[in-house]
Amino acid sequence: MILLKNGYFVSEENDLIKSDFLINDGKILKMEIGIECDEAEVYDLAGAFVSPGLVDVHVHLREPGYERKETIETGTLAAAKGGFTTIAAMANTIPVPDSVEHVTYINDLLDKSAKVRVFPYAAITIGERGEEIVDVETLANMNILGFSDDGRGIQEAGVMYQAMKRAKEVNKPIVAHCEDDSLLFGGYLHDGEYAKENGHKGILSVSESAQIARDIMLAQATGVHYHICHISTKESVELVRFAKQQGIHVTAEVSPHHLLLCDMDIKNDDTNYKMNPPLRSERDRLACVEGLLDGTIDVIATDHAPHHEDEKARNLYEAPFGIVGLETAFPLMYTHFVKTGIMTLNQLVNCMSRKPADIFNLPYGKLEVGAIADLTIIDLEKEMKIDPQHFVSKGKNTPFTGYCVSGWPVMTLVDGKIVYQAMNL
Ligand SMILES: NC(=O)N[C@@H](CC(=O)O)C(=O)O
Numbered sequence: 001m002i003l004l005k006n007g008y009f010v011s012e013e014n015d016l017i018k019s020d021f022l023i024n025d026g027k028i029l030k031m032e033i034g035i036e037c038d039e040a041e042v043y044d045l046a047g048a049f050v051s052p053g054l055v056d057v058h059v060h061l062r063e064p065g066y067e068r069k070e071t072i073e074t075g076t077l078a079a080a081k082g083g084f085t086t087i088a089a090m091a092n093t094i095p096v097p098d099s100v101e102h103v104t105y106i107n108d109l110l111d112k113s114a115k116v117r118v119f120p121y122a123a124i125t126i127g128e129r130g131e132e133i134v135d136v137e138t139l140a141n142m143n144i145l146g147f148s149d150d151g152r153g154i155q156e157a158g159v160m161y162q163a164m165k166r167a168k169e170v171n172k173p174i175v176a177h178c179e180d181d182s183l184l185f186g187g188y189l190h191d192g193e194y195a196k197e198n199g200h201k202g203i204l205s206v207s208e209s210a211q212i213a214r215d216i217m218l219a220q221a222t223g224v225h226y227h228i229c230h231i232s233t234k235e236s237v238e239l240v241r242f243a244k245q246q247g248i249h250v251t252a253e254v255s256p257h258h259l260l261l262c263d264m265d266i267k268n269d270d271t272n273y274k275m276n277p278p279l280r281s282e283r284d285r286l287a288c289v290e291g292l293l294d295g296t297i298d299v300i301a302t303d304h305a306p307h308h309e310d311e312k313a314r315n316l317y318e319a320p321f322g323i324v325g326l327e328t329a330f331p332l333m334y335t336h337f338v339k340t341g342i343m344t345l346n347q348l349v350n351c352m353s354r355k356p357a358d359i360f361n362l363p364y365g366k367l368e369v370g371a372i373a374d375l376t377i378i379d380l381e382k383e384m385k386i387d388p389q390h391f392v393s394k395g396k397n398t399p400f401t402g403y404c405v406s407g408w409p410v411m412t413l414v415d416g417k418i419v420y421q422a423m424n425l
């Protein structure tokens, strides 16, 4: 039994409410002021904020296959430190989880090493090659969150249509990285001011939005739950808004970096600003913020994409796409969006915990008596500079080095057990 004393949670009306939390057998047993319990291990939260455990539906754990970049152990430790109690692992590993054998292999690795809850995605197509669809009906019965070929778009409309039809039948979502390869023209940064001024090849916004437009029509035709990964352009946000107005079952995520940065923030051709989709224009960034605030975009997902230092040491053209995010997401969002009054603390908790659990039908993201005890304790006052050398993730590739932010997770509980605890709590 664990007793957490003197915490605060946030109500739907955005009021901070003082409470103790008694946790037993993986559940919240009591949630009120002045709980006493002799048998419990007691922790004084001293006014810290208690959130339902954060949920991240877009994480690259890299293992199996790319253990040089990250392992299940280091990636899930990073998740725990960042306050995430449930994450979903993308399928661009070796092997790709595209068969019963490969999904079983990955689930066994997760059982052995994961420190938080992890749901893997199965791929949509064999080898994420966009051609032959996996055995959707069989894989749907395994421990997977849905189907995704993240890292690449599905180029053929017919393949996507068939995959959606089959996923709909088994009631699993299609989680899509939207990118039309025929519209890339060799680009590797957003096709905007920074690329033009510095002589880089640009990635057109339409390479993302055109595929989203196609997929929205396919989602309407098939009735599948279609979830869009890392949305980055104004046009994409407008398309999702339209789709929701039509009653099409579409959800979308945005990453903290697309909410915080635009292409003109890139400094000195630093490859820690290179990710896919790229940092877009300020107008796109503002559209993403607006979309998140009005509910067009449902959730925040980090797209945690660790790479080795050697790989990121290459030039902008050659370095791989991707930045880490698990250990900085909450403090960045809290500091730049809640403290500035752009969104409420309750809205942030919704976007990072309740809604991601809800849209994927997971029983987490709840803070009430009887709920599963996945909790994140956050010191909203604690201010600290972001220093990648302190990350537990193997990936140090972040553009946010030196940002002074507050709202650091200090304790994370999964299923009523402490999986992360800061030294000073
Ligand atoms: N986002 C990225 O820039 N990179 C991801 C792939 C992806 O999410 O598209 C990766 O696996 O490195």
Ligand SMILES: [Zn+2]
Pocket: 150, 151, 152, 177, 229, 230, 276, 277
């Ligand atoms: Zn992606």
